[in-house]
Amino acid sequence: MDIHFQYLKKRKNFGHQTLFCEVPAHLIDSIDPSPEEYKRYILRNPVHQASQVGKNMSQCEINTIRVEYANEGANHAEGGWPKDVNCLDEEATLRYRRRIERDDCYVNAVLSTFKKFNHTIKQNNAIEMYQMYFHGMPQECAVEKYIVTNKNTFRDGGARPVSCIDWTIEEDTKMVVTYCNKTYPYEGTTVNKNLEGYVWSVENPNTPFYELRPPSACWQIACSPASPSIIVGGLEDGRVCIFDMRVQDEPTIISPFHLAHRDPVSSLIYISSRHNNEFFTGSTDGSCLWWDIRDFSVPLDSMIIATEVPPGEVLSLAHAQPVSALQYDRSFPTRFLCGTDTGLIINVNRKGKTISETMTTIFRAHNGPVKAVHRSPLTSKMFISCGDWTVHVWSDEVAVSPIITGLAHKYPITDVCWAPIRISSYMSISTDGKLRVWDLLRRYKKPIVSFLVSVNPLMKMKPHEDGRFLAVGDKKGATFLLGLSESLVLPGSQDKPVMLQSYERENRRERILENRVKEIRLKMKAEEEGELELAVIEPDDEEVYRNAEEEYKKMLAMEMANMGVVTSKINRSRVR
Template identity: 35%
Template sequence: MHYNQFIYSRERRRFGRQCLFSDRTQLMFSINPNMKLRRNYILRNPVNTGTQLSDQKAFSMIETENVTYAEHGMYHYEGGWPKEVNINDEESTLRYRKKIEREDAWGQQVITMIADTTAVIEQNNAVNIYQEFFIDLPAEICEQIRFDFESRQKNIFHDPYTPHRPISVIDWAPNDVKRFLVLHTNIPLNRLEAIERLKTPKARTVKFEGRLESTEGNNFYIWDLENPLKPMVDFTSTEIVRKTFYCPKDENWIAGGLHSGKVCLWDARTGGARVCACPLEAAHREATSAVCWVHSKTNTEFYTGSLDGSVKYWDGRDMETPIQEILLDPVLTDSQSRSRSHGVTVLEFEYTIPVRFIIGSDMGSIFVGNRKGMTPSETLAAGNYRIFSGPIRTIERNPFFVKNFLITGDWCAKVWAEECKGSPTTLLIKKKHEIFCGTWSTMRCSLFVTGDAKGELDFWDLLLHQRKPIFTFKFSHAILCAKFRPDGEYLAVALSNGDIQILEMDPALKHSTSKDKALIAAMFEREQLRCKLLDGRVEEIKLRRKTEAVDGKKSAFAKREEDIMNPDDPEEFLRIITRDTEFKEVLNTFQDQVYKVDKKRQEREYVMERTDFEADFDPSETEPKS
């Protein structure tokens, strides 16, 4: 019985009186034959016709029983002794050996075994078992023996709604590996898809017997892995649903966020409409873009994030108002500003680390939150890191090493560790096309997959190669979401056309040995040590620049003190005057003015004027006459 279930018992005497039924023969209606009508009856020649009284069906469904096979063997420590013979008792073994030797077939069997043994001994004598014969073979011969990784399509699930909607969430049931939740959203991926939807005829849904039906196109479903024809449970909503996730500790409850900013709960046992929802005044201002269940005693608490920059903490028992609300402000202060806040795209929580949760923003930053913080500055005190240029798509911890994350966004996939504060990117993977999703394998510690906009599903194994995928599975549509089943045997892939592909993993991709775990742990420790050394080097360079700046200021101040001279000394006074630039400018201006005055004084003007008695004088008359 779940913690949120209550069994109500009632006494038998309160059920009411027992119903008593009896059988009797009673004539309800009788029609006597009419001879007048019989004369009008016309006999018809016999004709053979075929009829089908049952309902005609276009398809039939048969579910075969799964047969379980088991392999048993026997460990021959000393021959094949029967179980009733104790091999440690010498008398019992001797008694059984004599019994076998008295049989007639024993001699023929010994002769046959001697011949086979002799052939094997002769082969060993002909070959030197201590010599390596194939050590000098070229590597090209071994390449033909190598087997490539592969993945096989097990099933495909189509969207019952027309036109098909892209998928935003795939979530496997925590306690039932045959069920998974699929959320289709009515929001188009791009502008071209929106135009195509406007040209599409009137939308319709496929009717399922005994199921609810909605013409809004906001339904989402729970599918059975073995039945792709119709979903097990379908849920309805009057608004567009953006995110939904199972409660990891109680799979009967599903939390989701709507496009209007509201937060709702659905019952996974009954399906249908939502059970409860928060009021509009307590909802987010924009669409709810992230949902994350957290650890609590009642298993009813979860976080939600929105593109308006707010993160709210809810209790499913009381949806009237959130328990706590913070803004994703990169500036650590209690007086947060909504204009500076980043939009929330991803929320991540690990049950083994109940104090911390990770937030991804639409600006490419990672925020580390503390659940014990009472104020916004205490909640986001761990800081934030800018590691992407675009919005962050997915954040997922490694199931074996929970301190290491796989983060996807824009054209990159990065492995990040909490311990690397300054440079959180330990491993980097780039692609030509935008990466939409990424997830770790639940069974192999070094394996993860990424899906991009071109439809390429890449399998990356950090132990085999860090720069190229070990295997690529191509689809005809963009990959929006991918999720491994908890046992790691199957991988669910969501496509942009509304299809869900179930891939069965190769046996080599489903197992992880202790040696692999030790190697990947050493790799993570080596990368973290490298990041710490780089952080230390950066801090050293910053400290050196800071000390150089301080030393420069000190030397300039000391030089300034050394340059102070005695004005009483004529030579030092002259040096003070020559070093003063303002005084130089004033002195030069004064010298220019003095020079102009002296020059003006030195210039002479000669003026020739005649007197009155020289007015009638003619210079030519002064010459003597001949």
């Protein structure tokens, strides 16, 4: 269909014809500057101002078309024969082969590929593929490159200190971080006003995946090994609570006040049970409580951590040692390690009836509070601890001194942990903002990696169970997700037997030194009891240890010589 519109206008309404011509330039108007405006003009220094020309871009999420893939294959046992040719019939295959060979395309294809085939055949004949050309050369070990990278940074809006970090046990693992200032509440007052904790997805550092809203500041956190949506929190008022991310952001269950700790919960650990529903807590009031998440009406058990009780008095919290760290290993169901604010590490037997049976071994570990204690993934008899400015490695069989004494740092150590898979390595953080990775086999007195994580003091760290990621939190609310290179994650082929030999050697050395010191002291005591005319001068402790260590080195050299091993000068010094 033809649709048109007719527009009519008279010629006189078009206006006059425009005629252009060249004319000389002439002044139309001139505006002179005003003296008054000139006086108001003031010179100023250059001002630098940044501006953003690009527009703000927003993120849009859509569901794309899902493509399904399928793996299909074919088994050609006798080439790609056509369907009408039976490959098992020799006459049929021979007739088909003759028909193809008469084809002109077949002849041209053979002639075109002749040069390439000829070159390849001559090259194969010139080089012996199975000959070992470099058989006599010594094999060189690969150079290990230790690399630590910052993958993501998760920041708290209120810049609160990180109090605890844990990982959920699921395929798409997430980071659970709580924030608070661990200041002891005085007369019911607290410095923590903002109480929220966050569950972060490792791929999204901008927005928390989930928020936790406890009724009080959360000092400790632990994720359930049975259900990734269940999170247990230890609060500042001494109570414990259960968060269920499937229900709400507030606690679903809270323990009653009259059955909780009197001080803030300083440590919280799951223990082995049939349904993974039991855990126990420690507090600076000196008590440990065992709980079941199915029933918070009353604790399963309780214990007061006390090393000694004066004669005639009943065990109470007045004799307790304030608990600062706990460690539990599934290989010892009734035993756990307890670190105190007084610098002690106590090997506790839960089933003991007396104090001597309960507090089986006491290690005088540090000059200040024990920040962390962890058993080695290699052997359960060895554990590591940190406090004040040092990190020590201990053995359950030697309580007098550590089997590996750490060097004193310039800044206080705030946390330490073993590498989950690399059994000879451990990691430590300090208030100077640095992460240090140590290896007891490759470099004894210096860290193999020293990485500056933050300019603020580091508070807590937690490695992932596969060892490739490490979460570190600082004092200003920033949680850093660090990635470790493969050389820092996987152990060497001989690391386990060599580390066991080193552990046994150091353990034996400490026992020899301990026995030698006891003999010297008994000898001195016998001489003092005897009626000697000359006064016996008690030797210095350093001289006693030095003499005992020299005797140990001589005995070790003799044993190695008997085994047929060429010994070199033992260059080991004991740091005390």
